[in-house]
Amino acid sequence: RKEVEQDPGPFNVPEGATVAFNCTYSNSASQSFFWYRQDCRKEPKLLMSVYSSGNEDGRFTAQLNRASQYISLLIRDSKLSDSATYLCVVNPPPSNTGKLIFGQGTTLQVKP
Amino acid sequence: ETGVTQSPTHLIKTRGQQVTLRCSSQSGHNTVSWYQQALGQGPQFIFQYYREEENGRGNFPPRFSGLQFPNYSSELNVNALELDDSALYLCASTLEVSNTEAFFGQGTRLTVV
Numbered sequence: 637r638k639e640v641e642q643d644p645g646p647f648n649v650p651e652g653a654t655v656a657f658n659c660t661y662s663n664s665a666s667q668s669f670f671w672y673r674q675d676c677r678k679e680p681k682l683l684m685s686v687y688s689s690g691n692e693d694g695r696f697t698a699q700l701n702r703a704s705q706y707i708s709l710l711i712r713d714s715k716l717s718d719s720a721t722y723l724c725v726v727n728p729p730p731s732n733t734g735k736l737i738f739g740q741g742t743t744l745q746v747k748p
Numbered sequence: 749e750t751g752v753t754q755s756p757t758h759l760i761k762t763r764g765q766q767v768t769l770r771c772s773s774q775s776g777h778n779t780v781s782w783y784q785q786a787l788g789q790g791p792q793f794i795f796q797y798y799r800e801e802e803n804g805r806g807n808f809p810p811r812f813s814g815l816q817f818p819n820y821s822s823e824l825n826v827n828a829l830e831l832d833d834s835a836l837y838l839c840a841s842t843l844e845v846s847n848t849e850a851f852f853g854q855g856t857r858l859t860v861v
Contacts, residue, residue, distance in 0.1 A: 640790075644788075668848045670848070678854065679838060679852035679853060679854050679855050680791065680838070680852050681852070682849060682850070682851075685849075723790050723791075727848045733796055733803055733804040733845060733846065734779060734781060734796065734842045734845060734846060734847055734848045734850060735781065735793050735796060735804050735806075736781070736783075736791075736793060736840075736848065736850060737793065738783075738790030738791045738792070739790050740788075740789055740790050741789075741790050
C-alpha cells in the first residue's frame with residue numbers, strides 16, 4: 637500500500653465549477669499535512685497546510701480527518717489558472733526531520 | 749521565486765556514467781532535502797542534509813549520495829547511472845531541520861540514455 641494515495645484524475649471541469657480532491661495516508665502517527673500545487677514542468681509550491689480544524693484560504697478549503705486518515709481539498713469557483721497538478725503531502729514520523737511523502741498528484745484541467 | 753537555485757537545469761548522461769547536481773538553499777535555511785520525480789509521479793524523498801550530515805534517507809541505493817557544505821548548499825551525486833534514473837531532481841530547503849514548510853528549486857531534468 638502506498639504511503640499517500642490520490643486519485644490521479646484527470647479532473648476536467650468547466651470554469652466556475654466546484655471540485656474536490658481526496659487523499660488517504662497510511663501512517664496514523666503522521667503529524668503535518670499539506671497540499672502542494674505543481675504546474676507543468678515546474679517545481680511544487682505550497683498551496684496550504686491542512687489542520688484538524690479545517691482551514692480556508694479564499695476559494696480553497698482543506699480538511700483533515702485523522703480517524704479515517706483522510707485529507708481533502710475543495711476548490712470553489714474554479715478558474716482557468718487553477719489548472720495544475722495538486723499533490724497531497726504528509727510529514728511522517730519521526731518528527732525531527734522535514735521528510736515529506738508525496739502522493740502521485742491529481743491533475744485538474746479547468747476549461748472555458 | 750523561492751530563492752532555491754539548482755544547476756544545471758537539464759542534463760543528458762550515458763548509462764554507467766556519474767552525475768553531480770547542485771543546490772543553493774534559500775538564505776537562512778540550514779536544511780536541504782533532495783527528491784526524485786519520475787514522469788507522472790509525485791516526488792520521492794531521497795535524503796536530507798542538516799549540519800553537513802545526512803539526516804534521514806528514503807528508499808534509494810547507496811549509489812545515490814550527497815554532501816552539504818558549511819554555507820548550507822548541497823550536492824547530489826549518482827554513480828553508475830541507470831536508464832530509470834531519468835527524472836526531475838528537486839532540491840528543497842527548510843528554515844530548520846524539523847520545519848516542514850519546504851521551498852523547492854526549479855529542478856534538474858536528468859535524461860539517461
